[in-house]
Amino acid sequence: MAELSLRNIQKRYGATTVLESVSLDVADGEFIVLVGPSGCGKSTLLRMIAGLEEISGGDLDIGGVRTNEIPPQKRDISMVFQSYALFPHMNVRNNITFGPRMRREPADATEQALGRAASILNLKDYLGRTPGQLSGGQRQRVAMGRSIVRNPKVFLFDEPLSNLDAKLRVQMRTEIKALHQKLGTTIVYVTHDQIEAMTMADRIVVMNAGRIEQIGTPLELYDRPANRFVASFIGSPAMSFISGTYHRRGTDAVVDLTGGGTLPVNPVDAPDGTRVDVGIRPENYVFADDGALQFKVEVVEPTGPETHVFGTIANEEVRCVFRIRLDPEPGSILRLTAEREHIHLFDAASGVRLAETARVQ
Known part of the structure; x- marks a missing residue:
């Protein structure tokens, strides 16, 4: 596990500024949710933490180490995407263990990690199936399993429930929160759905137009919104x-x-x-x-x-x-x-x- 520190993070595309002096500290083992309307910069910020986007200004520390120039594969993070990004021709077992096999990790350690992930995510009965034989919720669990076997310092989730129906979204919210309680790993989770943010987060970061409007626990934001934007965004209706x-x-x-x-x-x-x-x-x-x-x-x-x-x-x-x-x-x-x-x-x-x-x- 590891803490994250973002200090005056900026992202520019030419003359266009997407993120403007974003600062945030995430404690070791904390579940942080970045929430805001489409285009507010939350997914861009997540991709910068992952190393998939270049940082235009500021400093990013992971576990006390400045990480701006460190490539994604060496940051000891794992990312779960909205699209699952599973290999359709591989069964669940091979999808989950793809990373360790490519890194030539010991087979017995890989098998042990697979068993642990499958047990946590209730996938033991599906290891021989391909993604096409799974429901949307099961595919999302496979994508999470692929991250778990890596045993990363930080989990990153980029709107992982957007493709699920309403009933599955509620179920998967509970499963992801239970996963965090079991693993205790630092999680940064991006969503536009403030109900997901309220029910899952230790703290919520409300973003708007490339800047942070307010940071606080779900009830702090609900009971004492800093401004009208936060008040109108947090709460349903x-x-x-x-x-x-x-x-x-x-x-x-x-x-x-x-x-x-x-x-x-x-x-x-x-x-x-x-x-x-x-x-x-x-x-x-x-x-x-x-x-x-x-x-x-x-x-x-x-x-x-x-x-x-x-x-x-x-x-x-x-x-x-x-x-x-x-x-x-x-x-x-x-x-x-x-x-x-x-x-x-x-x-x-x-x-x-x-x-x-x-x-x-």
């Missing part, structure tokens, strides 16, 4: 936003919503009259007879355990999730509110989350 103006009123504070209405909030570190975006997660809306928010229903989506309701508050689009069964008519008005601790305020100009302050006594 996404957080809704309502524009307004922040005011202090004696010992309390309120936001006068642009489209009408006043919402009590906790005081934040911002001048009176600051333009803000009020962020409330869909599951944090609650019914209240004296609710400050009038929610006009447009679409109702029952899911069984929950009811998703799409509509508007103060003329802005909002989605609510209720953990009860209800069937409001489109066009009807629901009176809602939210606990103050579940209301996030973001500066409308910068998008930065405004820190709460103690109430004035």
Whole structure:
């Protein structure tokens, strides 16, 4: 196992900058997930760690050794690709042991490593099959087995579940997390799916436009997003936003919503009259007879355990999730509110989350 250190990593293609001064420390044995929208630079960063992309600037250390110029095969890392990259004419046994055989490692050690990988990944009954005789989830396990037999310092995963159906994705998320618990190896995992990030990571790195927006545990990012981008990206369904103006009123504070209405909030570190975006997660809306928010229903989506309701508050689009069964008519008005601790305020100009302050006594 090994720790990773990225210091001011840059990637340029001519005059185009893809990654701009990315710095990140990954502890030995940590499961880190890089998440962000398509084109944010997460896969490019992973390929730079693997040695498949040249580093334009900055330093990459693996296990305390500067690795910028070290070729991929000598970095003691292993990468699992989205496409599996299996040899279709070879059976599972030969696919998994291809690397050790090419490196002319001892046959008994290779067989022992194969047995360990097959046991961990439940592949013992499939060693004689070819990839064409396997399901998508089984092929992904074979690709992981090929990495395990190498016993690398660092595992790299590049969107490995993108080709699987929804049920298999859930199953494989659990299997990859269980694999990490068994092996304790450092893992850097790339995905655009924030549910994968939330359920698997020790820490999440949220990326956007070639830079890091925030690093933290899944619940840190969920409960205290650094800015509006992180707040809207982490969470499913996404957080809704309502524009307004922040005011202090004696010992309390309120936001006068642009489209009408006043919402009590906790005081934040911002001048009176600051333009803000009020962020409330869909599951944090609650019914209240004296609710400050009038929610006009447009679409109702029952899911069984929950009811998703799409509509508007103060003329802005909002989605609510209720953990009860209800069937409001489109066009009807629901009176809602939210606990103050579940209301996030973001500066409308910068998008930065405004820190709460103690109430004035």
